[in-house]
Amino acid sequence: MLSYVRWYWPEQDRWNYDELDTDRWSLRHVELHGDGRAIAAASLAEVLAVHDSGGAGAVVRYERRYGVVPDAPFPPPDADVEPVLETLTAIEFEQLWRQARRQLDQAASR
Template identity: 55%
Template sequence: MPTYVEWYYPDENIWGYDELDDERWSTRHIEVRAQDETFAAAASLAEVLHARDSGDPGAVIAYEHKYGIIPDAPFPTATAEDEPSIEPIPAEKFERLWQQGRQAREKLYGHPRG
């Protein structure tokens, strides 16, 4: 059962939202710039792995350009004093933001092939 979390990174003024698996790896990741509510990322781990395994050397770069970069380490269970606090959120909130983020990124960079 996935866990959904949000966090705020004040140094960059970014809200982050993640769907975490049982080992706290982000399976889907959203970033929203607080100043203008622009979606900076709406990336999926499964899609990044598919791009990596496609055999196309530029596939991951193209994916990350379009959808952003997904975190490359598990989320901590407790946050350090100098790190943003990670708070649980309802799945419905995450799904709403996911749909908005994907639509915004695809509007900027075109719809996926296939």
């Protein structure tokens, strides 16, 4: 069963949203500046597919456009302080995902 969480890093003024699997690995990750501008909207499945079809260079291009999916279970084992999590519904996450992807796609086409 998937779960959806949001958490805030005040030092960077960033909201983070994750779709987590049962082992707490992020399947999709969204980051927004405090003002709502998208920083990332990355998918683990997409990264793996891009790597399989285009290699490391394709992954670099993907990550420049869509950001990075966390590469450890959430929260990271080396985190000094575990962030306070708020839960989201799948529908809320999907709306955020689509908005962030749209912003990043528009920025890349400029």
